[in-house]
Amino acid sequence: MKKRIIISLFTGIALFALFVGAGNKPPEPKPTWLEFKIPQGWPKPATDIFAKNRLSEEGFQLGKKLFHDGRLSKDGNFPCASCHQQFGAFASYDHDLSHGYNNTFTTRNAPGLFNLAWMPKFHWDGGVNHIEVQPLSPITAPNEMAENLDSVLRKLRKDTAYPKLFKAAFGSTEINSQRMLKALAQFTGSIVSANSKYDKVQRGEATFTPGELNGYNFFKANCAGCHKEPLFTDYSFRNTGLAASPFLNDQGRMKITGNKADSLKFKVPSLRNVMLTFPYMHDGRFYSLGAVIDHYRTGIITTQPTLDSLLTKRIAISNREKNELIYFLNTLTDTSMTRNPRFAEKTTYFSH
């Protein structure tokens, strides 16, 4: 009896397959789908950036190539990677402001690019609301890549490799802005930093030194209100009591919201890889962590009306606590990310 059922079903399926197969070309090879893994103990991202941009090996590789391609800039000299360097946790290493087209400077410090899948809003002022549209800003800004989208797409279409890579990632050779931006998001959104010494301690694979542990305890009591674990930011916008630069006069979040209450507020940056992302603050005014800590203990301008409520009395930090805090912040460096050949332009780059 059961055999009969099975045979009937198989016959049906076979007939069905014949119908489908008849007159159709063999199916195109599908992209190799990838699963985005959330590190153990981490929260789920508020929105799944890969829900409508399914992550694939081909999409990731295309995004990586675009990220390193100077043709996304007007004169060819400014790929995304020129300001977002892997060895500097994808920030601009040792630059307060980054260099743009025709001897220009950017107006803010380039942030490190990692754990972007958790980031609800982009830019120091939160003006960009989705990872996919973020690259439009640097590509078109006259003091960054200084290009226009149409010109970028024309250059990519002329290339011999790109049509094939777009086909592998998205099913056809068509090159359009949506596909380019989705591929870039697959690359940048895949960069996860979750394997620092701090993470190993959390997983029970390593232990803090006594100094690091003291620093961690001080951090939890005094810094974690904004730099929330495990991402080391709560993504809020806050005024940390810095004087506005007379040159830049950057009003921060207020530029986006038009609300006076947001004057001088900037996004809380992650402290992961903080040893590599110097100089610090939205305009890169402090070159060392010591200078940043000194700002929090003695430099905060407490008369600013929008100063964050957690900072109105500054933060009391002894010299010993300062040193221990820096010991702890050192444990947030993740060389398995900064040296991961998967994120490098050439996979042999860090092999020596």
Add this chain to the structure above:
Amino acid sequence: MKNRPFSIPLFLLVVFCLAGFRKNDCCAQQPGLLKISFVNTVKGNPLQLDSTIYTNPFSETYTVTKFKYYISNIALAFPDGIFKEIDSYHLVNAADPSSLSFVFTASPNTYQSLLFTIGVDSLKNVSGAQTGPLDPLNDMFWTWNSGYVMAKVEGRSPQSKVVNNKVEYHIGGFSGAHNVLKKLRLDFPAGMILNVGEGKTSEIIIEADLESWWQHPTDIKIAENPVCTTPGELAKKISDNYSKMFSIKNIINH
């Protein structure tokens, strides 16, 4: 005989397979087509880009170099319900004749009103990279403060004291107090009936009069406000003005 119950599923499976490959469902209504056309005007006269010098209600003179706006979420109302266009996003660009009309399938019915949004709904403003009419290539997307420019007028005026006497109104902002999105319902005037018939193309001709940008409820004088390129109070006021720019000019039932 005892085999029969098992051959029935097989038979049904084959029938379903065959049914799935039939080209037309026997009973489905054939859809009609609806064409929507826009005629851009100034004080009722066809808009001439670049060349014609216009005068606004405050005796300020200006030329128009660009006039673009998004029309989205189009729907047609009949007494018992509405028909909605799927994936309904259109960019009308006065400089591009092919953008001035578009056609979509609509279910046959007699309709009494046209509904649409001026601009792009908030969801599409926060959903990442889009394509087609919503492609940032269309120069209607802000890169530094994500969101679509819902409507845009650019031109020149001697009353503008900014660089090159520019007049630039890029109106956007999709949330909060300064949301500029406008949902319109245009009832068809008495004597005009829209009949969408099976296999036929009907047409709605809409006039968009740029003159409405300047006043009612707020006077917008070029001398005072030649530029508005950020979301905010001024953009909201201009959008309140232009929300009245559309009117049904004609309906053609073929």
